[in-house]
Amino acid sequence: MSKTVEFYFDLGSPATYLAYTQLPKICERTGSQLTYIPILLGGVFKATGNASPATVPAKGRYMFQDLDRYAKRYGVPLKFNPHFPINTLMLMRAVTGMQLRHPERFATFIDCLFKALWVDGRNLDEPATVAAVLTENGFDPNEVLTLTADEHIKAALKDNTEKAVQRGVFGAPSMFVDNQLFFGQDRLDFVVEALG
Structure with a gap:
């Protein structure tokens, strides 16, 4: 019976982006299922007392150097976003709605946003830029905006985030295999082992 990787993610995390580039390949190689669970990282931080490594200047500088090393190892593009x-909130509501x-x-939707x-x-962070990105990728910005205002969708994202915290999630990316938590894109080798 194939195993499942539950992938808790927020678009705003560069480490999550790197995990996102690798997990589909890992699951294909191991015959596993990949389940995407959108969460709001800010809500996780608030609930757990955690914070982005970027809030500590020296750690933030190191983190981006380290992420760059991993991007090179994975053979994927990564550029530090100057607006980080x-x-x-609105993006993850849109992701949940989609x-x-x-x-x-x-898949196409999260691809274009990542x-x-x-x-x-x-x-x-700028609505006009989001609208431009969506339009360029064949999405109707007004339709997406309607999703972000839907109370059911708002509640679903909040519920995903609360359940993640209850399971022990304190940051992103977080992956579960057989209820075992793996945190960080630099722990993907343990995810592979758990799938074996």
Whole structure:
């Protein structure tokens, strides 16, 4: 029976972007299922007392150097976003809405947003930039905006975030295999072992 990787993610985390580039390949190689669970990282931080490593200047500088090393190892593009940190509330509501209402377009949707943030360095704090990115990728910005205002979708993102905290999630990316938590894109080798 195939195993599942539950992937708790927020677009605003560069480490999550790197995990996102690798997990589909890992799951394909191991015959595993990948389940995407959108969360609001700010809500996780607030609930757990955690904070972004970037809030400690020396740690932040190191983190981005380290992420760059991993991007080179993985053979994927990564550019430090000059607008970091990004408030991802509306983006993650949109992601949740797309997953619930248009699952057939979900992968393309998160692809274009991850690329805009962590390859193109675009400012997704600005509604006009978000609208431009969506339009360029074949999405209707007004339709997406409607999703972000839907009370059911707002509640789903909040519920995902609360359940993540209850399971022990304190940051992103977080992955579960057989209820075992793995935190960070630099722990993917342990995810592979757990899938074996």
